[in-house]
Amino acid sequence: MQLRFTPEQAAFRDEVRAFIRERLPRDIRERMRAGHPARKQDTIAWQRILNERGWAAPHWPRAYGGADLDTVRRLILVEETFRAPAPEPLVFNINLLGTVLLRYGTEAQKRFFLPRLANADLWFCQGFSEPGAGSDLAALRTRAVRQGGHYTVDGQKIWTSAAHHADWMFALVRTSQEQRKQQGISFLLIDMRSPGVSVRPIIGLDGEHHLNEVFLDGVQVPVANLVGEEGAGWECAKYLLGAERSMVAAVGLCQERLDYARAMAGATVQAGRRLADDPRLAAELATLGAEIRALELTNWRYLLDPGIERSQPGFASVLKLKGSELLQEASTLVARLAGPAGIERRDLATDAALHPASAALPRYFYYRARTIAGGSSEVQKDILARLLLG
Numbered sequence: 384m385q386l387r388f389t390p391e392q393a394a395f396r397d398e399v400r401a402f403i404r405e406r407l408p409r410d411i412r413e414r415m416r417a418g419h420p421a422r423k424q425d426t427i428a429w430q431r432i433l434n435e436r437g438w439a440a441p442h443w444p445r446a447y448g449g450a451d452l453d454t455v456r457r458l459i460l461v462e463e464t465f466r467a468p469a470p471e472p473l474v475f476n477i478n479l480l481g482t483v484l485l486r487y488g489t490e491a492q493k494r495f496f497l498p499r500l501a502n503a504d505l506w507f508c509q510g511f512s513e514p515g516a517g518s519d520l521a522a523l524r525t526r527a528v529r530q531g532g533h534y535t536v537d538g539q540k541i542w543t544s545a546a547h548h549a550d551w552m553f554a555l556v557r558t559s560q561e562q563r564k565q566q567g568i569s570f571l572l573i574d575m576r577s578p579g580v581s582v583r584p585i586i587g588l589d590g591e592h593h594l595n596e597v598f599l600d601g602v603q604v605p606v607a608n609l610v611g612e613e614g615a616g617w618e619c620a621k622y623l624l625g626a627e628r629s630m631v632a633a634v635g636l637c638q639e640r641l642d643y644a645r646a647m648a649g650a651t652v653q654a655g656r657r658l659a660d661d662p663r664l665a666a667e668l669a670t671l672g673a674e675i676r677a678l679e680l681t682n683w684r685y686l687l688d689p690g691i692e693r694s695q696p697g698f699a700s701v702l703k704l705k706g707s708e709l710l711q712e713a714s715t716l717v718a719r720l721a722g723p724a725g726i727e728r729r730d731l732a733t734d735a736a737l738h739p740a741s742a743a744l745p746r747y748f749y750y751r752a753r754t755i756a757g758g759s760s761e762v763q764k765d766i767l768a769r770l771l772l773g
């Protein structure tokens with residue numbers, strides 16, 4: 384089992400670091416370093432810079448605008464982006480929908496959508512969850528009835544990240560009622576400008592608008608926007624959720640927050656002493672560093688061994704569980720170190736932050752959601768209990 388980079392892989396990592404150093408706009412990096420989420424324009428600007436190099440969708444085939452990168456190089460790119468920190472290329476476009484279209488899309492869908500997804504010319508959101516269908520996603524009730532060349536879609540989605548920015552949504556809808564609830568679900572691409580689509584904001588604990596409710600009221604969707612077979616949307620959804628193996632642990636995000644905590648501890652002086660010189664804090668930072676390193680190595684073991692899911696089932700759940708807990712620990716530590724400066728206060732005239740650490744607390748709140756989104760910790764523990772304890 385390889386747990387050390389080959390010279391070629393190390394050279395690739397250096398190439399990525401140099402690229403990020405040269406090309407990542409400074410203002411974007413500084414905003415994100417302070418803990419602010421990437422703005423829409425920042426994500427688009429950085430994704431286009433990466434796309435010039437084929438790195439916006441690094442694992443896609445070159446024919447569709449990718450760079451055909453293998454798993455190791457792709458993960459190096461992802462982790463270095465997190466660690467910079469730079470905006471992550473739009474997950475819904477690249478990792479989720481792009482992956483599904485490459486497998487299940489028609490040639491016409493691939494030719495139209497993939498280049499636009501890679502260049503962020505279109506912004507997609509994910510319409511899966513509904514009130515009453517989150518952990519139990521197959522309980523979804525949004526209906527699509529086929530009438531000639533169109534489906535008419537009625538229902539409601541919830542927790543839809545960035546729907547207020549989106550041009551399109553990929554959605555799971557029910558096209559027939561079958562005995563098994565996983566059957567009769569279809570995967571549709573819905574133009575958010577269609578009549579009957581409305582978006583209502585949900586403001587998070589961090590005070591930011593990331594999430595939304597999306598209402599679909601008699602929305603007409605051309606049959607050409609069906610991905611895969613009608614009624615086989617659950618297969619697309621499972622493929623989409625399973626394909627994202629490399630991202631689940633988010634090691635780079637944990638590492639970036641830890642780096643930031645270390646920098647704060649080094650720069651903050653209290654009662655004449657640097658916080659970093661406090662042995663208890665130093666031990667805490669070292670313990671967290673060791674746990675993140677263990678997560679990193681476990682993530683590599685998972686990614687480099689294609690048979691691991693069979694030999695050690697539940698591995699992905701361990702990575703999701705541990706990665707989200709460590710990210711919460713690291714952001715909690717940053718919030719503690721920032722103290723009162725971590726409470727966001729802005730200059731009313733310029734809207735600039737009054738203190739460089741002022742995003743620490745909003746970020747702490749934002750990462751509370753990490754143990755819910757993408758499969759809650761309780762559900763991961765259920766999976767592990769079933770697999771390991773029978």
Ligand SMILES: Cc1cc2nc3c(=O)[nH]c(=O)nc-3n(C[C@H](O)[C@H](O)[C@H](O)COP(=O)(O)OP(=O)(O)OC[C@H]3O[C@@H](n4cnc5c(N)ncnc54)[C@H](O)[C@@H]3O)c2cc1C
Nearest residue numbers: 509510511512517518542543544752755756757759761762
């Ligand atoms: C920040 C954020 C962003 C999101 N973005 C999107 C998005 O873009 N698109 C989208 O479609 N969805 C999105 N979601 C929704 C997310 O997928 C759901 O929140 C998640 O699947 C949980 O579903 P739920 O909220 O309905 O909670 P529920 O499923 O109702 O769960 C409620 C509680 O019960 C527990 N629970 C549920 N089932 C079990 C069980 N079997 N055993 C033990 N405990 C259980 C859960 O752990 C949780 O604590 C997002 C969520 C968050 C927090």
